[in-house]
Amino acid sequence: MSLHPFLASKKFLLGTFASNCSGGMTISKLDESWDASWEKNLKLAQLLDQAGIDFMLPIARFTGYGGEKDFQGTVLETITWTSALLASTKNLVVFATIQTAVNHPVAVAKQIATMSKIGQDRVGLNIVAGWNKPEYDALGLVLPDDHETRYGYAQEWYDLVQKLWESDESFDFEGQFFKTRGSYGKPRPNYIPPIFNAAGSKHGRDFAINNADFLFTPVSDLSRSKEEVTELKQLGLEKGRDTNVMTFSHVICRPTQEEAQAEWDRQLNNTDIAALDNLMNIMFAHAQSFPAEIRQLLRDRMAVGHGGFPLVGTPEQVAQSIIDLDEAGFSGTTLSFLDYIEEFPYFRDTVLPILKEKGLR
Numbered sequence: 001m002s003l004h005p006f007l008a009s010k011k012f013l014l015g016t017f018a019s020n021c022s023g024g025m026t027i028s029k030l031d032e033s034w035d036a037s038w039e040k041n042l043k044l045a046q047l048l049d050q051a052g053i054d055f056m057l058p059i060a061r062f063t064g065y066g067g068e069k070d071f072q073g074t075v076l077e078t079i080t081w082t083s084a085l086l087a088s089t090k091n092l093v094v095f096a097t098i099q100t101a102v103n104h105p106v107a108v109a110k111q112i113a114t115m116s117k118i119g120q121d122r123v124g125l126n127i128v129a130g131w132n133k134p135e136y137d138a139l140g141l142v143l144p145d146d147h148e149t150r151y152g153y154a155q156e157w158y159d160l161v162q163k164l165w166e167s168d169e170s171f172d173f174e175g176q177f178f179k180t181r182g183s184y185g186k187p188r189p190n191y192i193p194p195i196f197n198a199a200g201s202k203h204g205r206d207f208a209i210n211n212a213d214f215l216f217t218p219v220s221d222l223s224r225s226k227e228e229v230t231e232l233k234q235l236g237l238e239k240g241r242d243t244n245v246m247t248f249s250h251v252i253c254r255p256t257q258e259e260a261q262a263e264w265d266r267q268l269n270n271t272d273i274a275a276l277d278n279l280m281n282i283m284f285a286h287a288q289s290f291p292a293e294i295r296q297l298l299r300d301r302m303a304v305g306h307g308g309f310p311l312v313g314t315p316e317q318v319a320q321s322i323i324d325l326d327e328a329g330f331s332g333t334t335l336s337f338l339d340y341i342e343e344f345p346y347f348r349d350t351v352l353p354i355l356k357e358k359g360l361r
């Protein structure tokens, strides 16, 4: 199969993240906190599509984080959400985020192939190998303690998905976790969709390098990120893989720095503390994406932006921070806003032209 156009892009890629979840990426008690309604998601997708934004990425989640507003407790399911958005847009790539343990690979291969037809090849796949113990409890599933099993399962899962996309003939699959007879997938997608993975652990990163086109990693400080990105790309090259690295950012863009800073403070001062505590406890018990020494520093950034890189300031400052990400070697970033629909147009009208002028878009 030929290279998907998304992978051939030379632009610094921009997408939104988590608009399918209540609260988005801001653990906030504020009234204008994102409610993740379908109507708003549809409107946002159309705004992004018209503005030439590259993609939308949802979170797959079945339980929220409690607190006053049950942060990320109201969640639009990602296969149905992605299908409907693909049918309602023209250029945007829409990712389906799929948890390997929750979705059978033979069904997923067909769901993605169907979405590739609905969206003229614009579907992407974000593979999640699992980390959230309470969510597994709610699903009646067992989260394996060790990363070897989690990612071993994910590898077999994706091997089977890929085989269904690529095979003309029916086949038998003999794995440790999946044993199938006479499997085939029709229709097949025209391209292998762009693959995202966000792993922090050693096993997870190996999985990402072996399978994903884009690996997500948070930014704690940019000079460290530069080394990390170079290292990840080098590891990819050693395996003959073109590994791109992405991050996720939270945007507060205002006409003056004072206004942007005041808005950051307002969001922080209205954190839903109980939900933040729950998230921090769950996340750091079962995932290794954030090194221990930076966890405390991350608390504020977790409250405002779920650990994302803060793009806070004037349009010029926000654009410069995106240029810094580009210079550190990142291929793109997701964006989140307290209210995506209210705030995206200002970003579109003021930041995108600067990025274009600087050659990033």
Ligand SMILES: Cc1cc2nc3c(=O)[nH]c(=O)nc-3n(C[C@H](O)[C@H](O)[C@H](O)COP(=O)(O)O)c2cc1C
Pocket: 058, 059, 060, 061, 097, 099, 127, 128, 129, 130, 131, 132, 147, 197, 198, 199, 200, 201, 202, 203, 204, 205, 216, 217, 218, 248, 286, 287, 288, 289
């Ligand atoms: C950008 C990004 C997107 C993610 N999307 C999801 C998701 O939708 N659902 C989910 O359960 N976990 C999601 N995760 C969690 C990761 O896929 C991964 O399971 C977690 O970071 C633990 O990685 P590790 O097991 O390698 O330490 C996401 C993480 C990041 C940084």
